[in-house]
Amino acid sequence: MIVIDAASPTPPYEQLRAQLARQIQDRSLAVGTRLPTIRRLAADLSLAVNTVARAYRELEEAGLIETRGRAGSFVSAAGVQALDRAHSAARDYAAVVTSVGIDPAEAVRIVEAALGVRQR
Amino acid sequence: MIVIDAASPTPPYEQLRAQLARQIQDRSLAVGTRLPTIRRLAADLSLAVNTVARAYRELEEAGLIETRGRAGSFVSAAGVQALDRAHSAARDYAAVVTSVGIDPAEAVRIVEAALGVRQR
DNA sequence: TGCCATGACTCAACATGTTGATACAAAGCT
DNA sequence: AGCTTTGTATCAACATGTTGAGTCATGGCA
Numbered sequence: 001m002i003v004i005d006a007a008s009p010t011p012p013y014e015q016l017r018a019q020l021a022r023q024i025q026d027r028s029l030a031v032g033t034r035l036p037t038i039r040r041l042a043a044d045l046s047l048a049v050n051t052v053a054r055a056y057r058e059l060e061e062a063g064l065i066e067t068r069g070r071a072g073s074f075v076s077a078a079g080v081q082a083l084d085r086a087h088s089a090a091r092d093y094a095a096v097v098t099s100v101g102i103d104p105a106e107a108v109r110i111v112e113a114a115l116g117v118r119q120r
Numbered sequence: 121m122i123v124i125d126a127a128s129p130t131p132p133y134e135q136l137r138a139q140l141a142r143q144i145q146d147r148s149l150a151v152g153t154r155l156p157t158i159r160r161l162a163a164d165l166s167l168a169v170n171t172v173a174r175a176y177r178e179l180e181e182a183g184l185i186e187t188r189g190r191a192g193s194f195v196s197a198a199g200v201q202a203l204d205r206a207h208s209a210a211r212d213y214a215a216v217v218t219s220v221g222i223d224p225a226e227a228v229r230i231v232e233a234a235l236g237v238r239q240r
Numbered sequence: 241t242g243c244c245a246t247g248a249c250t251c252a253a254c255a256t257g258t259t260g261a262t263a264c265a266a267a268g269c270t
Numbered sequence: 271a272g273c274t275t276t277g278t279a280t281c282a283a284c285a286t287g288t289t290g291a292g293t294c295a296t297g298g299c300a
Contacts, residue, residue: 009256010238011288018229037246048290053247062226070246070297082220086227089216090234096209097235100202104235106182107206109138111231114210115217115224118130129286131258157276168260173277190267190276242300249294256287264279270272 004045012047017055024064024075025083035065035073124165132167137175144184144195145203155185155193 002019004012023029036044038052045052056073059065063079097107122139124132143149156164158172165172176193179185183199217227 013288018233021226021229039246048288049247049292050249050290051288053249054288056247058225062223063221064226067247070244070299072246079222082217082222083230085220086217086222086230087234089213090227090230093209093213093231094234097206100205101183102199102202102206103182104237106141106184107210107235108228108232108237109141110203110206110210111213112228113138114207114214115227117224117228133258159276168258169262169277170260170279171258174258176277187277190269190274192276243298245298246296247294248296250292252289252291254287254289256285258285259283261282262280265277267274267276269274 002045004047013051013054013058016041016045016047016052017058020055020059021062021064021083024059024080025087029075031075031077031080033075035075037072122165124167133171133174133178136161136165136167136172137178140175140179141182141184141203144179144200145207149195151195151197151200153195155195157192 002016004015006012008015010018020029020035029035035041035056038049038056041047042049042052056065056067060067060073064076064083065073066076067073093111094107097104097110102110122136124135126132128135130138140149140155149155155161155176158169158176161167162169162172176185176187180187180193184196184203185193186196187193213231214227217224217230222230
């Protein structure tokens with residue numbers, strides 16, 4: 001079940017991406033499952049095709065899904081196990097920074113720096 | 121030495137904040153050091169007062185500096201040791217996610233979720 | 241080969257974030 | 271008390287990000 005809150009400050013495409021990523025991570029969407037087409041999902045959620053397409057594109061860049069052209073988009077095997085370990089490591093990191101009293105926003109920026117991600 | 125790249129996609133206030141945070145973290149700016157006034161720094165860097173003020177405000181929220189009204193802004197003792205441990209933990213996390221091949225942008229979002237930070 | 245359902249692309253309207261000029265409030269100093 | 275220097279708040283102009291409608295390119299299939 002996916003719900004988009006139009007009143008939320010986080011944009012719809014990101015809400016959708018996050019919810020799909022979560023369902024993949026907790027196996028609600030098993031590896032190999034075919035996702036709905038972007039038009040179908042857009043219609044169901046009353047979103048623009050573009051919005052759903054962007055969520056799918058980002059999931060593909062992250063290695064969570066594969067798009068096989070005409071055949072549709074599928075949950076990829078590669079990313080799922082990696083996600084588990086990343087979540088576990090993230091919990092460890094969160095525990096450290098909260099225990100030393102670092103501001104969460106700053107903690108995120110520190111990780112961005114460590115990963116070499118261009119800051120927001 | 122602080123340089124602001126006006127052509128960079130990361131906004132000036134964030135560039136400034138990041139560079140000050142780094143100088144505090146590597147002790148170029150020792151605990152107790154008085155920072156330049158926002159007007160002085162704004163003039164030196166050819167920025168608006170507001171831009172420097174925002175960088176200082178965020179550093180204060182993060183616990184890295186203290187502003188003592190009329191007397192100016194100073195590097196705070198509290199945050200610095202915490203920063204060290206956070207940086208160390210962030211390097212650990214970065215090592216894990218890169219070793220399992222997670223996309224850096226996704227790795228950042230996973231940490232945001234673990235920290236309960238509202239996504240971008 | 242023609243069909244047609246799939247995701248990718250383009251572009252204008254709109255929403256949000258950022259900056260810079262200006263005015264304000266607080267507080268130490270003489 | 272008055273002056274001066276500090277950071278703070280307000281607000282309009284501008285830049286960037288997001289959305290939605292429409293069009294295009296691709297490729298499997300009868």
